Amino acid sequence: MSNFDYDLFVIGGGSGGVRAARVAASEYGVKVGLAEEDRYGGTCVIRGCVPKKLMVFASGYGEMTQDARDYGWDVQDGAFDWHVFSGKMRAELDRLEGVYRRLLDGSGVEKFDARATLKDAHTVTLSTGEEKTAKHILIATGGRPVRLDLPNADLGIVSDDIFHLDDLPRTMLIVGGGYIACEFACILHGLGVEVTLFYRGGQILNGFDDEARGLVAEQMRARGIKMHSGTNILEMEDRDGGTWVKGTTGPEKIYDKVFFATGRKPNSDNMGLEALGIAMGRNGAIEVNEYSQTGVPSVYAIGDVTDRVNLTPVAIREGMAFVKTVFGGEPTPVDHDLIPSAVFTQPEMGTVGMTEEEARAQEEIEVYSTTFKPMQSAFAGRDDRVMMKLVVSKENRTVLGCHIVAPQAGEMIQMAGIAVKMGATKEQFDQTCAVHPTMSEELVTMRSPVRS
Incomplete structure (x- = not known):
């Protein structure tokens, strides 16, 4: 016993x-x-x-x-x-x-x-x-979630608070450039909030594929989200029923809410x-x-x-x-290799495997990539663009990474993740018949690398 x-x-x-x-x-x-x-x-x-x-x-x-x-x-x-x-x-x-x-x-x-x-x-x-x-x-x-270490940071909210707002603010400053910041910037903008984004780096979504995050940033700006790179909060205080903020690059404004998406x-x-x-x-x-x-x-x-x-x-x-x-008597190490993930921005980004930058630092690669206007939004007169991208090993032709920026990219990357996890080659992608007309058919129809 x-x-x-x-x-x-x-x-x-x-x-x-x-x-x-x-x-x-x-x-x-x-x-x-x-x-x-x-x-x-x-x-x-x-x-x-x-x-x-x-x-x-x-x-x-x-x-x-x-x-x-x-x-x-x-x-x-x-x-x-x-x-x-x-x-x-x-x-x-x-x-x-x-x-x-x-x-x-x-x-x-x-x-x-x-x-x-x-x-x-x-x-x-x-x-x-x-x-x-x-x-x-x-x-x-x-x-x-954590706030920035600065005076009056308690005036701001964090992601835990966003679901308990009594009312949606008219204006909001989101501080941060990671996936939580970008997702909520798109969400709140879509719900009618005037959104401004401060992020310290030169580009949002650090750690993701450069080409993919660049397109997400471009589409966010096109939708009307105000984005300030290389910017952080210098001062903030309670003023006139809102929160007055001064940024490190000079902008000053009173926002209804300030939302810290600055890490966990x-x-x-x-x-x-x-x-x-x-x-x-x-x-x-x-x-x-x-x-x-x-x-x-x-x-x-x-x-x-x-x-x-x-x-x-x-x-x-x-x-x-x-x-x-x-x-169970089965020593089982945790497998953290080739985990698919999605960022639920508008459009979404799905990713699995290495970024182009990571792969290039490791070995010689070929990059297959295409951007285009998807049929559904193009017919409606919108300028939205999507991206499909494969990063391929020159030596053994294995697909090292797959990156998608598109509506429903999260759904697509789940399926692509199976192939990448199995070690599929570019030629095996090519041997798969396209489903037409779809956005994702581009993953199996790109024949020539855009760079090598």
Whole structure:
């Protein structure tokens, strides 16, 4: 008989923690406890992917009435009602949280609606005052958005707050040039907000393919988003019912809201980790090995708290690898190679594998790329452009990277990601018959490299 209360105790009720807990309990028959101090579902379901994607959908309808008229439909413009939408969105999040709770209950996981910290290598202390012991402890506490370190930064909001606005602002300054900043710039502009973007670098979406992010920036400007590169906030203060901001490059304005999209920090503070000798990396990330194990053998960590690849499907896969390793007798290292991802700007960007710049630094390559006006928007008289791009190894013809900027690029890159993960060559792409007429057929019809 075990001397512990649980075989596994999970700290964090987000996607990764819940998946690990319920699979361990239902498929491997282990006794599992889980503590969550906030809402079940974590960042993705409650404060991130899901509500954001609903806002992406909502923001896309603004252009549809004009497009419909260009296609012959007699439709009139209407107004967007934030209160109607946000009420339905919050109800949907409540429903999804209930699903997460029921999944845990159905798997036999014992839940604790409390904050948990580590007392020692096998003991957690709950904010209720209880202590629970476990043979293994899994930390899956995620991360949180951070503001810039400057006076009056508390006047600004962060991504967690955007879903709880009582009213949509008329004007908003978004600070940051990463995917969260760019996604919400497009979302809010699509909902009728006058959006300005400050970003420190020379271009948005640092780390993504240069050609792809350049086209996204071009399309954002064309839609009317005001973008200021090489710019940060110098001063901000409460003034005339809004927030007055002075930028480092000189612009001054009063905005209804200022939104900081300036990075995220792992939720590892004040958990007792340092006292146990668990190593912490840059920005408070928990350091783990390829099996998600910390320096304390009984303690593991997955998801954003490790700051490896901060994506929900990755956290879920890390959780599954942990369960197989610890309870399935199958040592399973986490696979972080060739992970497809999407940026839900307008248009979207989908990417998998190496950027052109990364590949060129590694070996000789050929680049196949095309930009064009897609049929649907071109017929409606819009100047939108899309891009399809393949980065190919000269030596073995393997497709090293695929980058798409287009409506529904996220849907396309999921399929392209299968081929890239399998190691498909350019010639195998070419051997695949095109689906015509589609945007994505360009991925299999580009015959000549644009540069080499």
